[in-house]
Amino acid sequence: MIFLDNLVNGISLGSIYAIIALGYTMVYGIAKMLNFAHGDVIMMGAYIAFCALQYWNMPPLVSLVVAMAACTVMGVVIEGLAYRPLRQAASLAVLITAIGMSYLLQNLALMIWGANPKSFPGSMINIPTISLFGGELKITGATLVTIVANIVIMIALTAFTSKTKTGKAMRCVSEDRGAASLMGINVNQTISITFAIGSALAAVAGILLCSSYPTLQPTTGSMPGIKAFTAAVFGGIGSIPGAMLGGLLLGVIEIFGKAYISTELGDAIVFAVLIIVLLVKPSGLLGKPVREKV
Amino acid sequence: MFQMKFVKDVMKFVSVCDIFKKKIMHETQNGQEKRDGKAGNALKKAVFCKKTRREQKCGRKMSIIHFTFSKEFEYCIFHWEESSMKKFLAMALVLALCLTSVAAMAEVNISIAHIGPTTGPAALYGLATLHGAEIAVEEINAAGEFKINLINEDDEHNVEKAVNAYNAAMDAGAQVILGNTTSKPCEAVSAVAVEERVFMVTPSASSEAVIQGLEAGTYKDNMFQICFTDPNQGLASAEYIVEHELGKKAFVIYNNADVYSIGIRDTFVAKAAELGLEVVGEEVFNDETTDFTVQVAAAQNAGADIVFLPIYYTPASLILQVAAAREYKPIFFGVDGMDGILSIEGFDTSLAEGVMLLTPFVATSEDEKVKSFVEKYQAAYGETPIQFAADAYDGIYTIVAACKAAGVTDGMSAEEVCEALIPVMPTLTVDGITGTMTWDATGAVSKTPMAAVIENGVYVIDAE
Numbered sequence: 143m144i145f146l147d148n149l150v151n152g153i154s155l156g157s158i159y160a161i162i163a164l165g166y167t168m169v170y171g172i173a174k175m176l177n178f179a180h181g182d183v184i185m186m187g188a189y190i191a192f193c194a195l196q197y198w199n200m201p202p203l204v205s206l207v208v209a210m211a212a213c214t215v216m217g218v219v220i221e222g223l224a225y226r227p228l229r230q231a232a233s234l235a236v237l238i239t240a241i242g243m244s245y246l247l248q249n250l251a252l253m254i255w256g257a258n259p260k261s262f263p264g265s266m267i268n269i270p271t272i273s274l275f276g277g278e279l280k281i282t283g284a285t286l287v288t289i290v291a292n293i294v295i296m297i298a299l300t301a302f303t304s305k306t307k308t309g310k311a312m313r314c315v316s317e318d319r320g321a322a323s324l325m326g327i328n329v330n331q332t333i334s335i336t337f338a339i340g341s342a343l344a345a346v347a348g349i350l351l352c353s354s355y356p357t358l359q360p361t362t363g364s365m366p367g368i369k370a371f372t373a374a375v376f377g378g379i380g381s382i383p384g385a386m387l388g389g390l391l392l393g394v395i396e397i398f399g400k401a402y403i404s405t406e407l408g409d410a411i412v413f414a415v416l417i418i419v420l421l422v423k424p425s426g427l428l429g430k431p432v433r434e435k436v
Numbered sequence: 437m438f439q440m441k442f443v444k445d446v447m448k449f450v451s452v453c454d455i456f457k458k459k460i461m462h463e464t465q466n467g468q469e470k471r472d473g474k475a476g477n478a479l480k481k482a483v484f485c486k487k488t489r490r491e492q493k494c495g496r497k498m499s500i501i502h503f504t505f506s507k508e509f510e511y512c513i514f515h516w517e518e519s520s521m522k523k524f525l526a527m528a529l530v531l532a533l534c535l536t537s538v539a540a541m542a543e544v545n546i547s548i549a550h551i552g553p554t555t556g557p558a559a560l561y562g563l564a565t566l567h568g569a570e571i572a573v574e575e576i577n578a579a580g581e582f583k584i585n586l587i588n589e590d591d592e593h594n595v596e597k598a599v600n601a602y603n604a605a606m607d608a609g610a611q612v613i614l615g616n617t618t619s620k621p622c623e624a625v626s627a628v629a630v631e632e633r634v635f636m637v638t639p640s641a642s643s644e645a646v647i648q649g650l651e652a653g654t655y656k657d658n659m660f661q662i663c664f665t666d667p668n669q670g671l672a673s674a675e676y677i678v679e680h681e682l683g684k685k686a687f688v689i690y691n692n693a694d695v696y697s698i699g700i701r702d703t704f705v706a707k708a709a710e711l712g713l714e715v716v717g718e719e720v721f722n723d724e725t726t727d728f729t730v731q732v733a734a735a736q737n738a739g740a741d742i743v744f745l746p747i748y749y750t751p752a753s754l755i756l757q758v759a760a761a762r763e764y765k766p767i768f769f770g771v772d773g774m775d776g777i778l779s780i781e782g783f784d785t786s787l788a789e790g791v792m793l794l795t796p797f798v799a800t801s802e803d804e805k806v807k808s809f810v811e812k813y814q815a816a817y818g819e820t821p822i823q824f825a826a827d828a829y830d831g832i833y834t835i836v837a838a839c840k841a842a843g844v845t846d847g848m849s850a851e852e853v854c855e856a857l858i859p860v861m862p863t864l865t866v867d868g869i870t871g872t873m874t875w876d877a878t879g880a881v882s883k884t885p886m887a888a889v890i891e892n893g894v895y896v897i898d899a900e
Contacts, residue, residue, distance in 0.1 A: 144733070148733070151727075155727050155729075192782065196781075257556075257557035258781065259750045259780060260780065260782045261781065261782040261784070263782050263784075264757075271761055280762055280763070282761050356753075357726060357754055359750075366726070396727075397727075400730040401733070401734070405721065405730060406692060409724075
């Protein structure tokens with residue numbers, strides 16, 4: 143029973159990583175850039191949802207929509223102001239810009255909401271905890287919602303990128319930006335749409351993250367952001383099902399490592415597993431190996 | 437105030453003179469050599485003439501280098517060498533002090549500097565200590581006998597800025613420091629203050645390094661604490677739990693990336709073993725941890741009926757939420773870091789129901805002094821004072837009690853005040869709003885700990 147308990151906890155943590163990793167992998171897969179500000183967009187999304195719930199007294203679903211809309215705008219603005227001018231620059235320059243953007247968002251949040259942590263209201267996800275085996279195993283409502291949200295988002299994203307015109311344009315841009323633009327695809331617009339979707343996902347991830355782990359402060363997004371990035375790499379960055387698988391595995395490994403080996407070494411175990419996987423399969427679990435022409 | 441500034445100016449003047457004197461000695465030697473090589477220079481003649489004039493005037497041999505400085509400096513150094521300036525200044529100083537102390541009569545003026553983070557992430561604590569101190573100062577000034585000039589300097593909970601804030605406070609004429617509010621800045625400032633011989637009382641810096649000296653096993657003689665030292669919180673918690681039979685099986689969840697948490701945990705576990713309280717397990721986390729399911733599950737599976745949390749309130753709030761989701765209801769026992777859990781925005785305070793914490797101060801106490809303090813604080817700042825404010829309030833009263841016992845008089849320098857207060861501190865007993873306090877020579881306080889329990893969203897003193 144303790145094993146099952148840990149497994150549930152692991153899946154619950156993993157599903158949070160997975161949902162953040164989806165945003166990372168989506169932007170990376172299409173724009174070919176690591177958006178390190180993703181974790182901070184998540185934090186902003188959570189703060190906006192918090193304000194909508196606590197200060198403006200909106201119902202949970204409306205708060206979710208408000209947060210998603212605000213994050214979408216934020217994502218597009220960030221892309222337009224910070225990343226678009228660097229489209230032709232070296233990828234390292236874009237990476238550093240993303241890190242700078244991450245700090246900018248954190249400090250902005252510090253200015254607006256202050257450093258005191260806020261506790262995210264449990265009323266956001268009002269689903270009771272499910273008890274199994276006579277109360278020995280408990281699955282919280284937030285975990286259930288997160289898992290369902292993960293599956294829905296994964297299927298929706300896959301369908302979107304393979305079926306719709308915009309989705310196909312995204313895949314074209316991802317494969318060859320130059321050729322895509324020769325074929326009449328508006329590269330800038332496509333990348334903007336990618337950021338808009340990625341940021342809307344970030345708002346959802348922020349709300350789910352803070353519903354499971356209800357502390358909200360300007361640095362809330364950074365550590366889960368790094369873990370989710372790890373999960374995305376683990377599953378094969380750029381692959382949508384890979385992000386989901388990587389996230390879940392990472393969460394389960396982390397909880398098992400902490401429960402059966404040591405809480406002190408929990409994070410070290412996670413990253414050790416990552417290193418081993420990358421040594422054996424450098425493109426990640428579900429990643430496509432890329433051959434480079436010499 | 438005035439005489440402090442005057443003394444400072446004189447000291448600065450004397451030290452400037454001293455530097456120039458050394459420089460002169462050096463340059464004179466060099467100059468002599470040069471002169472020997474190139475005699476008959478017109479310039480030197482002119483200088484020499486001047487020099488002779490001076491010699492005639494004061495009747496004493498002066499070194500030639502004096503004339504290379506501006507007129508003002510010449511004058512300073514000239515007098516310096518005459519050694520009359522020093523005497524004159526000393527006399528003027530004594531006169532000035534006499535005059536002002538006669539004017540002020542019995543009232544003793546003392547400048548106390550509060551140093552704490554009044555902005556930045558730890559501003560909550562720094563503002564609380566400042567406000568607590570302000571209320572004490574107001575009361576003491578109204579009562580007469582002592583007239584406190586409270587100087588406030590912000591350290592932003594930053595080590596470098598703390599030392600700057602200390603220097604600024606000393607420049608502003610501080611004689612005693614009430615600070616720093618937080619441990620790390622306090623460690624840095626106290627290391628400077630012990631060298632410069634400035635007396636310090638910290639309201640709330642609780643780490644042991646604050647009072648420890650540079651060498652192992654030694655203590656800073658000028659540094660005293662109002663709050664418990666971290667390790668003492670662990671001892672007192674274990675004693676309290678055993679004495680009041682709160683539980684049989686204890687479990688500790690602590691932050692192994694934080695010296696505060698580790699320090700309390702170590703002494704708690706040692707004391708628990710000594711008192712026969714069984715510690716059935718321990719789990720750790722770090723500053724980045726937000727998932728506490730493993731730690732709480734471990735406590736639950738170990739069948740612990742008391743969970744000791746020597747941690748800050750943010751992770752504690754997460755632990756309480758996980759425990760509630762798992763329907764795990766032991767007694768959660770925290771220390772001073774738990775103070776603040778009720779003020780987290782959006783936190784469902786019903787989750788903290790029944791949480792106990794070791795604290796020297798409970799705002800809802802029926803004690804007359806506490807009541808009056810809380811009323812004044814609420815009237816002035818519109819909020820209920822936290823422990824830090826009470827510590828600072830007691831800190832000001834402790835400094836005044838020590839000054840009274842040591843017979844501190846008007847116009848003593850910071851160093852004189854420091855040397856006068858150090859020997860009286862171990863003899864003092866201060867009956868404050870955080871308990872009756874005594875100190876040993878190490879600077880650690882001893883007072884009876886109280887435990888508060890959270891009932892209906894407020895702290896109340898544990899009835900037992």
